[in-house]
Amino acid sequence: MDEPVIRFRNVVQDFTRDDGGRVRALDNLSFDIGRHEFVAVLGPSGCGKSTLLRLLAGLVFPTGGSVEIFGMKVTEPRDEIGIVFQRPTLLPWYNVLDNVTFPMRHKYGRVTEAEKTRARELLDLVELGAFAGAGIDQLSGGMQQRVAIARALLLDPDILLMDEPFSALDALTRDEMSFELMRIWAEKPKTVLFITHSIPEAVLLADRIIVMTPRPGAVREVLDVRVPRPRSLASLSDPQFNALANHIRASLFSRRAA
Amino acid sequence: MLSPTTSAPASSAVAPPEAEPRKATLGLNIAALANKVAPLLAFLTLLIVWEAGCRLFRVPSFLLPPPSAIVMGARDISGDLWLGHAWATIRVALMGYLAAVVISIPLAIALSSSKLLSRTLYPLIVVVHSMPIVAVAPIIVVTLGASDLPRVVITFLITFFPIVVTTTAGLLATPEELIELSRSLRASRWREYTQIRLPFALPYIFSALKIATTLSVVGAVVAEFVAAEKGLGYMIMFSTSFFKINHSFASLAILVAISLCFFQLMVFIQKWLAPWSLPRSER
Secondary structure, three states: OOOOOEEEEEEEEEEEOOOOOEEEEEEEEEEEEOOOOEEEEEOOOOOOHHHHHHHHOOOOOOOEEEEEEOOEEOOOOOOOEEEEOOOOOOOOOOEHHHHHOHHHHHHHOOOOHHHHHHHHHHHHHOOOHHHOOOEHHHOOHHHHHHHHHHHHHOOOOOEEEEEOOOOOOOHHHHHHHHHHHHHHHHHOOOEEEEEEOOHHHHHHHOOEEEEEOOOOEOEEEEEEOOOOOOOOHHHHHOHHHHHHHHHHHHHHHHHHHO | OHHHHHHHHHHHHHHHHHHHHHHHHHHHHHHHHHHHHHHHHHHHHHHHHHHHHHHHOOOOOOOOOOHHHHHHHHOOOOHHHHHHHHHHHHHHHHHHHHHHHHHHHHHHHHHHHOHHHHHHHHHHHHHHHHOOHHHHHHHHHHHHOOOHHHHHHHHHHHHHHHHHHHHHHHHHOOOHHHHHHHHHOOOOHHHHHHHHHHHHHHHHHHHHHHHHHHHHHHHHHHHHHHOOOOOHHHHHHHHHHOOOHHHHHHHHHHHHHHHHHHHHHHHHHHHHHOHHHOOHHHO
16 A cells, blocks of 8 residues: 555544533544545544544644644645535625635635636536526525535645535435535545545445544444445445445444443 | 418417416506505505694694694704704714724624633623713713714714624624635635625624614714704704704604615615625515
């Protein structure tokens, strides 16, 4: 295996509560993610999944252990990272194109023609090329999230962090967006860390799945997904797909019972 | 023989869908018209009841003059003089309002950016706002003298609070994800405020600015009650002490008109500068 793109080494994360007490969110967490690997993180709510993402983004720093990107310790937010949040959080006073170019405007204060061209290409990639001039409130939830994906890709990051990006969408749009994301990922390979609490979503999308324990979050299991790519609707009925999904479900239930 | 029979059903088939929308739009127009006229009608009815009541029960004009007497009474005083009084009040209201905006918005930015600052200054702001403005006004006039300054300060004091509180709330209501996006891009604090927080707070800021318009007129009138030789508030004090109630009512009507215009001006500015901050139906 090449040098991993992302490496978590014995990461411990404590938070101070409002009443002064300390809470352990992550406990001795270690894993590697290779180049252009699609890794899903699956776990119960409150297990610190989102903290993983914020550690990688350089928005919070571990209490113990280290988080490395390309072999360098994360000490501040880095340019190699694009983030897609649970909600699209677009800016309602800008049109679609200006929302996609917003990271450029926000970081450097201006947007050049080259970036606008690039933003248009990204909108074509997420199949919203015709909506460049549209207002945000004219778009559906799924379309808004696709704009958010285009925005995250603007600065051409090596790593894409996605924090339950489809969980706010209705079930049908959700499936559609999963296939859409696989198509985008095939066209523009990235190292992806995809946080989710949906088992089928994780199995459908990921090369590997990291299953976490409840708080304090630790790695419970790392599972390889051997469902062949490219995956499609047919993959949902693949025996391996169901076997893996059932395995994860059983492991979640056994933990509840314990 | 064949052509008329084929054309007849064709035309009759076309006719109903054409007639129906026409009927529908007519019905819609009446509804829309009623929607617009209803408030005006209610207002006119009130005036008529007022007028008729005064005449019927022979209410003395120095207690409650009928609308006609107010209008006639207003004509005792020249238009120039009314304009002078109105302008005196508008000027103070505007200066106090602008002072409140210029001070409140940076103050709100400061309060939203630092918890320590917010904890230090917020109680002070609440204390200042808790002082009944009518009680403080005479003290301010004594302290600051009989110029425009005390009047502007009084107007400021009654106007600034809603702007500070609402703007601060708006600045803190920005979606957390956008602030994380901003930090992940290592953007400056300046851009965080100018490109994310302040625009997101605009719906809040405009609500505050609209509330503040009417408050600024209240402030100007209170200031004139205490010490003034001009203005509509002064006019009300002066005419009531001489039992010229119709002049007081005329002044009041002009004050209401000023407040409404001021409010509508802010509505217009919001529509013009930030239409996205309004609900779709109000754009």
